[in-house]
Amino acid sequence: MQPTRILALAAALVACGAQAGEDTKVTIENRIAQCQGCHGIPDWKTAFPEVYRVPKLGGQKPAYIVAALKEYKSGQRDFATMRAIVANLSDEDMQAVAKYYGGEQAAQPAPAAQKGAQ
Amino acid sequence: MNRTLIVLALVALALPAAAASGDAEVGKKKSTVCATCHGANGVSVSPEFPNLAGQYPDYIETALKHYKNGKRKNPIMSVQAANLTPKDMMDLAAYFSSQQALQVKH
Numbered sequence: 647m648q649p650t651r652i653l654a655l656a657a658a659l660v661a662c663g664a665q666a667g668e669d670t671k672v673t674i675e676n677r678i679a680q681c682q683g684c685h686g687i688p689d690w691k692t693a694f695p696e697v698y699r700v701p702k703l704g705g706q707k708p709a710y711i712v713a714a715l716k717e718y719k720s721g722q723r724d725f726a727t728m729r730a731i732v733a734n735l736s737d738e739d740m741q742a743v744a745k746y747y748g749g750e751q752a753a754q755p756a757p758a759a760q761k762g763a764q
Numbered sequence: 765m766n767r768t769l770i771v772l773a774l775v776a777l778a779l780p781a782a783a784a785s786g787d788a789e790v791g792k793k794k795s796t797v798c799a800t801c802h803g804a805n806g807v808s809v810s811p812e813f814p815n816l817a818g819q820y821p822d823y824i825e826t827a828l829k830h831y832k833n834g835k836r837k838n839p840i841m842s843v844q845a846a847n848l849t850p851k852d853m854m855d856l857a858a859y860f861s862s863q864q865a866l867q868v869k870h
Binding site for chain 1: 808811812813814815818819820822823825826835836837865866867868869870
């Protein structure tokens with residue numbers, strides 16, 4: 647290969663690297679997409695080691711969601727998939743995930759639940 | 765196959781399904797102590813305690829089972845689950861899942 651070609655190839659590789667560097671930035675939307683892969687699908691089930699539906703998170707208490715994520719991260723709560731996912735979550739990520747699922751919805755009981763309480 | 769056999773086969777198929785699900789009315793009676801933290805309507809009164817209303821029954825049942833066998837650790841729930849039978853867990857799960865609050869957020 648001619649030196650010019652090698653240089654061009656090297657430059658292209660560097661450019662690719664720089665491009666890839668930008669693309670690997672993980673946003674909170676990416677994080678939530680990871681959650682939604684299971685929790686966003688009605689009736690989605692775990693496969694191993696036991697089979698049951700993954701919990702609904704919409705309307706859950708944000709503080710509880712954060713506490714659960716921290717328990718998975720510390721190893722106090724043990725489920726292989728969740729532990730693998732939370733390994734990359736920062737405290738800010740956890741807060742953002744909790745806000746996404748809980749947020750204002752969680753502040754008040756759903757109308758039907760309120761009705762039941764009366 | 766004659767009709768009687770078909771009916772018997774259907775009954776046999778239905779029985780395990782019936783046995784595997786809890787009774788929400790019975791669960792309601794057993795849920796008094798749960799309401800202290802999780803709310804009478806399954807919507808908890810404190811931010812630390814999870815809402816249970818509308819949660820999947822199999823998830824609730826599994827969580828209770830894990831608290832009892834020690835797979836999931838929590839000072840409050842371990843004590844509460846220690847005295848529950850598998851039937852209690854199914855009844856409680858049926859009751860809380862019959863309420864409404866939690867949803868699958870799309």
